[in-house]
Amino acid sequence: MIKTLPNGVKMPQLGIGTFKISESSEAYETVKYALEVGYRHIDTAQIYNNEEMVGQAIKDSKIPREEIFITTKYWGFSNEANMEKAFNESLRKLQTDYVDLYLIHWPNHDEAITARTWAFLEKLYEQKRVRAIGVSNFQKHHMESLLKTAKIVPMMNQVECHPGLSQVPLKAYLDSKNIMMTSYGPLMKGSIFKPPFFDTLDVIAHRHNVSIPNIVIAWGLQRGIFMIPKSVTPSRILENFQSQFIKLSNEEMEAINHLNRGNRVYADPDNTPWGSYRE
Ligand SMILES: NC(=O)c1ccc[n+]([C@@H]2O[C@H](COP(=O)([O-])OP(=O)(O)OC[C@H]3O[C@@H](n4cnc5c(N)ncnc54)[C@H](OP(=O)(O)O)[C@@H]3O)[C@@H](O)[C@H]2O)c1
Numbered sequence: 001m002i003k004t005l006p007n008g009v010k011m012p013q014l015g016i017g018t019f020k021i022s023e024s025s026e027a028y029e030t031v032k033y034a035l036e037v038g039y040r041h042i043d044t045a046q047i048y049n050n051e052e053m054v055g056q057a058i059k060d061s062k063i064p065r066e067e068i069f070i071t072t073k074y075w076g077f078s079n080e081a082n083m084e085k086a087f088n089e090s091l092r093k094l095q096t097d098y099v100d101l102y103l104i105h106w107p108n109h110d111e112a113i114t115a116r117t118w119a120f121l122e123k124l125y126e127q128k129r130v131r132a133i134g135v136s137n138f139q140k141h142h143m144e145s146l147l148k149t150a151k152i153v154p155m156m157n158q159v160e161c162h163p164g165l166s167q168v169p170l171k172a173y174l175d176s177k178n179i180m181m182t183s184y185g186p187l188m189k190g191s192i193f194k195p196p197f198f199d200t201l202d203v204i205a206h207r208h209n210v211s212i213p214n215i216v217i218a219w220g221l222q223r224g225i226f227m228i229p230k231s232v233t234p235s236r237i238l239e240n241f242q243s244q245f246i247k248l249s250n251e252e253m254e255a256i257n258h259l260n261r262g263n264r265v266y267a268d269p270d271n272t273p274w275g276s277y278r279e
Contacts, residue, residue, distance in 0.1 A: 001221065001244050005155045006178045009132045011069050011101065013221055014244050015041030016237065017184065017230030022049040030232045031057035035068070037241050043158075043182075043228040044094075045073035045105060046086055051093035059095050070094060071158075071182075071228075073105040073136060074121070077113045077275050083120045087129070102130040103158055106137045108275035111145040122152050132156065134180075137269040140173045147177070158182035161225065163197050163216060163256050164263035171223070182226035186216050189265040197259050204252050210242075217243035219256045 001013040016034040021027045027050035031042060035057065044054045051072060058068055072090050074083060091097060102121055108114045121133040134156030135146070147153065157174055161167045161183035174181050192201055192212055201212045208215065213229065217240055220227040229240045248256075267273075 003180070003224070003226070005101075005132050005180060006153070007132060007155055009100070009155075011132070011226065012039070012041035013226050014217070014241065015039060015043050015069070015071070015226065015228040016240075017228040018042065018044045018050055018054060019048055019184075019230055021230070021232055024050070024053050026232050027053035028057050030237070032061060033234050034237050034241075035061040035063060037238050039237075039241060040067060041069040041071070041226075041228070043071045043184075045075065046090055047073070047075040047105065051090055055093055055095035065096060069100045070096065071101040071103065072099055073103040073158075074117065075105045077108045077117060080116075080120055083117065087124060091129075098128070099130045101132045101134060101156060103134045103136045103156065106272055106274055107135070107139075107142040107146075107269060109272075110276055111142075113276065114142065114146060115149045118146055118150055118154075122150070125152060134158070136182075136184075137267075137272075139269055140170060142269065143173070143177070143179070153177060154179055156180050156182060156226075158184055158226075158228075160185045160264060160266045161220065162186045162188045162192065162265075163201065163219070163259040164188050164191060164261050164265075166257055166260040168257070168260070171225070180224075180226065182228060183220045184228060185266055186220060186227060186229050187213055188263070191263070191265065192216055196261075200255050200259055204248070204255065207252075208246055208248075210246060211239060213240060214243045214246055215248070215252075215256070218246035218248055219253060222248055222253060
């Protein structure tokens, strides 16, 4: 399933996440197998410490570079020289001369610093060193601040999103600005296998004769969200990929939407320990 970003760039809606796969042989084998299965979208980040292995696996797959969509993310809040250094380092490790989607990993608590970082991404975009640019972990207020100075509207916001945090208001806001959304942490660090989520999801999974992760991934895809489940286990990599072939009814979508509890299993973007605060 391919979706088109606001600037016309095509992006596979289902990708593989690579957070916490920093052991090099594991990162290499995971990406290599995912590409064999059919994934063409890899989500990595400077901070994941695996770009080198992602790049090697892509190279060894012999799949033409232009058939694979790579997202990576800038970590930090530094000056332009250091951002340039970080971006070049990502390119070197990924063995490529462009990135498909480059994201600011987290907003800074000081919006002026976030605006400066965004201006650097805009420059990369204008220089055609990235095909699309976006942000991650932006709440509505972060986006509104950014849009005050942005020359280019972000094409993507990658945020925590799963049945316990369905992000319906944020998604509606992003839709109104023509910004696409990617879900991270779709499996809620295992909480989808526990009440109250398990009960509803298990009934739907049995009805379709698939797994609970399949149902959660299918629910995100059907909402028009990009999904990047992570697994290092070959059977799960394959299983997750098959989620795109599941069609949920409107009632099933509604039942999952009703599981929202506003539960975060990752950091709250308004209260992270990273970045600096305006005095
Ligand atoms: N932008 C951000 O700040 C941010 C933050 C977090 C994550 N992300 C991105 O989003 C991706 C996905 O999020 P995530 O890694 O946190 O979590 P996730 O995809 O929700 O879950 C990964 C965990 O679920 C297990 N799993 C995967 N498929 C399964 C299946 N079919 N059945 C049972 N268990 C399964 C994995 O185990 P095994 O690996 O052992 O199979 C792993 O422990 C990340 O890898 C990363 O690329 C972005």
